[in-house]
Amino acid sequence: MTTLKDTTYEPLTTDTAIKLSKDLQLFNEDDLLFAHEIGDGNLNLVFRIQEELTGKSIIIKQALPYAKVVGTSWPLTLDRSRIESESLKRTYQLVPNYTPKVYYSDSELAVTVMDDLSHLxxxxxxxxxxxxxxxxxxxxxxxxxxxxxxxxxxxxxxxxxxxxxxxxxxxxxxxxxxxxxxxxxxxxxxxxxxxxxxxxxxxxxxxxxxxxxxxxxxxxxxxxxxxxxxxxxxxxxxxxxxxxxxxxxxxxxxxxxxxxxxxxxxxxxxxxxxxxxxxxxxxxxxxxxxxxxxxxxxxxxxxxxxxxxxxxxxxxxxxxxxxxxxxxxxxxxxxxxxxxxxxxxxxxxxxxxxxxxxxxxxxxxxxxxxxxxxxxxxxxxxxxxxxxxxxxxxxxxxxxxxxxxx
Ligand code: ADP
Ligand code: MG
Ligand code: MG
Ligand code: MG
Missing domain, CATH: 3.90.1200.10 (Aminoglycoside phosphotransferase (APH), C-terminal lobe)
Structure with missing residues (x-):
């Protein structure tokens, strides 16, 4: 198994998003996980990962190297993912009630793993x-x-x-x-x-x-x-x-x-x-x-x-x-x-x-x-x-x- 640190950037799929959640030990190895891409925004991928029995869930947001709304003709820096996770962490220090908790972030993969807010x-x-x-x-x-x-x-x-x-x-x-x-x-x-x-x-x-x-x-x-x-x-x-x-x-x-x-x-x-x-x-x-x-x-x-x-x-x-x-x-x-x-x-x-x-x-x-x-x-x-x-x-x-x- 490759460690997360060795991973170079690649857009996640539902399968690799599940694998990432397990590698991060956010779920148990034998949990039955489902993933859906739910992003409706203009720029990024958003995956919801849910465990079948307990209903426990998390969100993985990943930046794409271009703007989704326009396509690959509009390249856009992956560094925005680092900015987003650092901003969320800083904001969580100041106003935790109004901010999703970040469980993991990786600027190489351009991912932020955070609370699922689907109840809102x-x-x-x-x-x-x-x-x-x-x-x-x-x-x-x-x-x-x-x-x-x-x-x-x-x-x-x-x-x-x-x-x-x-x-x-x-x-x-x-x-x-x-x-x-x-x-x-x-x-x-x-x-x-x-x-x-x-x-x-x-x-x-x-x-x-x-x-x-x-x-x-x-x-x-x-x-x-x-x-x-x-x-x-x-x-x-x-x-x-x-x-x-x-x-x-x-x-x-x-x-x-x-x-x-x-x-x-x-x-x-x-x-x-x-x-x-x-x-x-x-x-x-x-x-x-x-x-x-x-x-x-x-x-x-x-x-x-x-x-x-x-x-x-x-x-x-x-x-x-x-x-x-x-x-x-x-x-x-x-x-x-x-x-x-x-x-x-x-x-x-x-x-x-x-x-x-x-x-x-x-x-x-x-x-x-x-x-x-x-x-x-x-x-x-x-x-x-x-x-x-x-x-x-x-x-x-x-x-x-x-x-x-x-
Ligand atoms: P973008 O930067 O592409 O606009 P957003 O962060 O706004 O991406 O997320 C796009 C959509 O994904 C949101 O409108 C929401 O439906 C869903 N989403 C994003 N973050 C969460 C979250 N933490 N919990 C539940 N759904 C989320
Ligand atoms: Mg948005
Ligand atoms: Mg956005
Ligand atoms: Mg909440």
């Missing part, structure tokens, strides 16, 4: 079906406050932060964000995916607007240069598992040191897109629609409020910098995070309407004309919050802007 649902799927998650906002607010604070110069020893940030240099995945979120959607670029009927609206509203482009250029520069904290980097609702009691965040392969507002903005953008899509999904159930959309708005407000409160608690409890006791410094910092967050949320909303990867919430709208109407509203909303982000004074104010577009 991917939040994007639940929200499309108008499922309310009572703890989602509080959990994500706390997740954001703890991870964003304790990995920053505000909450981590500043020498340690420099060393830690060196392990999360993630140029290839950052470039995906730089291109697909910040650049391509704002130009008539061939990676965009736009229906012909929608194109004139995009050309006029987005591509021809120089003031919008100036703001987005600033936001992109912030993403490129503001190495404040270790981000998740891809915190959309497809990266969150939840039920009534539990919330767990997966898939941090885009992790890198970037601006604190980025993850918050990504989450808020995805809630906004679900909100707009419910105008159609729940059109025949006006009462349910009103109730569910109201819930989504409380998710936005509560997530920010919990983040802000908890960040404040941590700031006062564990200051790493002498200036943190200076009157006004916390307020100034939160204010900047808030403005960055709104700008990033706007970019993420626009990118999902124009760019390479859409969101199921909106793409599931079958009637093309209706779908394009939702996309137009989303594009206008994204543009408004980017342009006005410096004048949006509170989370309630942001929510009020959002409601104008429903």
């Amino acid at each position: 649902t991917i939040v994007r799927k639940g929200l499309i079906e108008a499922v309310q998650y009572p703890k989602l906002a509080k959990d994500i607010g706390l997740f954001l406050a703890h991870t964003l604070f304790y990995n920053s110069d505000f909450g981590l020893n500043q020498q340690e932060k420099k060393i830690q940030s060196g392990r999360f240099i993630n140029p290839e995945l950052c470039k995906i964000t730089e291109d697909l979120v910040f650049t391509d959607p704002f130009f008539d670029h061939d990676t965009n995916n736009i229906d012909e009927q929608l194109k004139p609206f995009v050309a006029e509203t987005i591509w021809a607007d120089q003031s919008l482009k100036l703001e987005v250029a600033q936001l992109k520069q912030t993403f490129l240069t503001k190495a404040e904290t270790l981000l998740h980097g891809d915190l959309h609702t497809g990266s969150i598992f939840a039920n009534d009691d539990e919330t767990v965040v997966i898939d941090p392969e885009f992790a890198y040191y970037g601006p604190i507002g980025f993850d918050i903005g990504a989450f808020v953008a995805n809630i906004i897109l679900n909100y707009l899509s419910q105008d159609v999904h729940l059109a025949d159930h006006p009462d349910k629609k009103a109730e569910f959309q109201k819930y989504l708005l409380t998710v936005i407000t509560e997530t920010w409020n919990v983040f802000e409160e908890e960040f404040t608690v941590l700031w006062n409890k564990h200051p790493q910098d002498a200036f943190m006791n200076t009157n006004g410094y916390l307020g100034q910092t939160l204010d900047q995070i808030f403005k960055d967050m709104i700008g990033f949320a706007g970019c993420k909303v626009i990118r999902r309407m124009i760019g390479l990867a859409g969101v199921e919430d909106v793409e599931a709208i079958i009637d093309l004309k209706v779908r394009n109407q939702v996309k137009q509203r989303a594009l206008s909303l994204g543009k408004e919050i980017i342009l006005n982000r410096k004048d949006i004074s509170s989370i309630e104010h942001l929510v009020k802007v959002v409601t104008k577009y429903a």
